[in-house]
Amino acid sequence: MSDAAHNIEEVKKHVRVYISVFAALAILTVVTVGVGYLHLPILPALIAALVIASIKAGLVAAYFMHLVSEERVIRLLVWMSLGLLVFMFTILSVYYYDQVGAVTGL
């Protein structure tokens, strides 16, 4: 098999994965809305929403954005940006609760 024909066969395999991912995303969207209508208390509702959203985001990033087969430098870049995001949330949280403490005296 020539290189070009081999590549086309590879891409055809990918296409089957894309269709499966689409089905999974659609099902998870229905699950998200279903959980929303359960009117759970805020903490379990938040955890459920974020877990489902993270699974959906992971599927999109891994397969549609090809992270599953991407070079190391790209994966490092993604982890770095996620790390910076967590860092930003952390310093803003520390600042927020410090300000709340300053106001309430706690």
Next chain:
Amino acid sequence: MQIPYTVAPRPDTGVYNAKIGVWLFLASEVMLFGGLFSAYIFLRVGAPAWPGEIHGVMYARASEILNVPLATLNTMILIGSSVTMVMSWASLAMDRFDRYKLYMGATILLGFAFLVVKAFEYGTKFEHGLLPAEHNFLAIYFVLTGLHGLHVIGGIIVNAYFWGPGAKMWKTNPKQFTNRIEIAGLYWHFVDLVWIFLFPTIYLL
């Protein structure tokens, strides 16, 4: 002058340059939306009730003000557009330019469909006097969904260029054109990713 590494991977990174560029841009976008999500979180944590009282009416949940069925439809539209986007790249990788035109055309139409639904949703809010200046909930709702909508418009413009005049490159440099569609796809999928988090956190919680 020939721009280097538009097709061949750069030896030290292992990928072509434009891909690194777009991923760096997406990293900056993560911080942009992350900052706004932080604003949303702290506005919400600091509020005695969320959404709370707007125009003298007490709302216990965002879904009492926002249209969840329409937002669910928009979620499905965006997910569908992500599939057609990746299929447009796969079509080029399989040397099927005719299918590329079909899938990219569908992606553009789905992008417009998202905006039409969003415009309808905004219109209903405006009719009821629910404007950004009225309440923190409405302010952060309009800022987050509005900025996301602007990203959808930007993606449609880029995709329309590659569907129309930009597609000429397929005849002269098909590999570079395929790479261009791949990185346009990276951006489009990122826009989908942002919506995946916006939808439950703004509409459902």
